[in-house]
């Protein structure tokens with residue numbers, strides 16, 4: 629099912645960008661976990677648009693209404709569902725897109741797949757707006773993981789080629805992991821923020837867009853979780869991370885860079901510290917054979933530049949099969965990466981929780 633994900637912490641996302649609303653149903657959350665709604669709203673507000681010039685001016689409070697599954701501040705164990713009503717829609721900006729393909733967007737493939745019945749307004753179900761309910765599910769997953777002393781965080785690793793400092797794959801501590809999430813622009817090095825903002829602003833002024841990379845990590849994730857072959861932590865995390873619109877690459881640990889190393893450089897030597905088995909380096913990103921090692925789990929997610937740019941572009945009217953020039957109206961993010969940081973964090977948390985709940989089940993046998 630295209631908009632459903634997970635087996636033990638199962639999420640199902642619905643809605644369209646310019647319809648009545650968007651939302652999510654979550655099944656599998658264990659009962660009795662305290663949920664801090666304020667912290668959840670705070671987490672979701674990191675994704676909400678309209679805060680400054682790095683994002684679309686579309687203003688949406690994105691405040692979710694929890695319809696079920698949370699009672700007296702705790703999960704009930706039965707399905708959690710949340711609805712976010714759409715408010716600031718300007719659908720007239722999108723009339724042309726019923727039959728005109730925005731290069732880089734899913735208008736044409738959506739037409740091929742759904743034969744013209746798809747809601748094309750604002751990208752419909754393909755819109756980046758559908759990451760709001762994903763964030764809701766991710767925020768719940770993060771709180772369940774935190775109740776088990778597992779912490780998930782992320783930061784902008786790179787925008788338009790401008791790098792932030794990386795997470796330390798061995799010595800990463802909780803404060804450093806969670807610090808970027810407390811800032812409006814989630815980076816580790818303050819100097820990187822100014823340069824990245826400038827690159828985004830330059831793209832906006834020249835009616836263009838830029839992409840980048842989000843790095844995420846989990847601390848406290850126990851070893852021995854996950855399965856080999858097709859059901860590893862990498863498989864599952866990549867599957868949900870690729871569900872985030874505009875994601876074009878996912879790597880774990882040293883990732884593609886490992887292909888340039890020798891075995892002697894890439895292997896992580898094992899060691900014993902205070903009776904705990906650790907590794908001295910962490911090129912594996914905390915995963916070997918699909919199974920967690922107990923070291924920090926690390927992934928990086930590459931985002932393409934926002935497809936909707938306002939400079940004239942060559943395209944086609946796919947109903948009339950005629951070439952035409954397109955000038956996109958509507959309000960768009962000159963860079964989706966900053967808003968995508970909590971989305972990556974949330975999706976990663978959902979994936980890890982799904983694996984963990986499975987392990988908690990099979991560890992009883």
Ligand SMILES: Cc1cc2nc3c(=O)[nH]c(=O)nc-3n(C[C@H](O)[C@H](O)[C@H](O)COP(=O)(O)O)c2cc1C
Pocket residue numbers: 684732733734751754755756757759872873874875932934935936937959960961964967968971
């Ligand atoms: C948080 C977020 C915001 C986005 N905002 C926009 C936007 O304003 N305009 C746009 O054209 N694409 C935006 N996107 C990306 C498109 O939704 C995405 O590129 C499109 O659906 C095609 O899917 P694909 O790039 O995964 O192939 C956004 C993505 C995310 C994650």
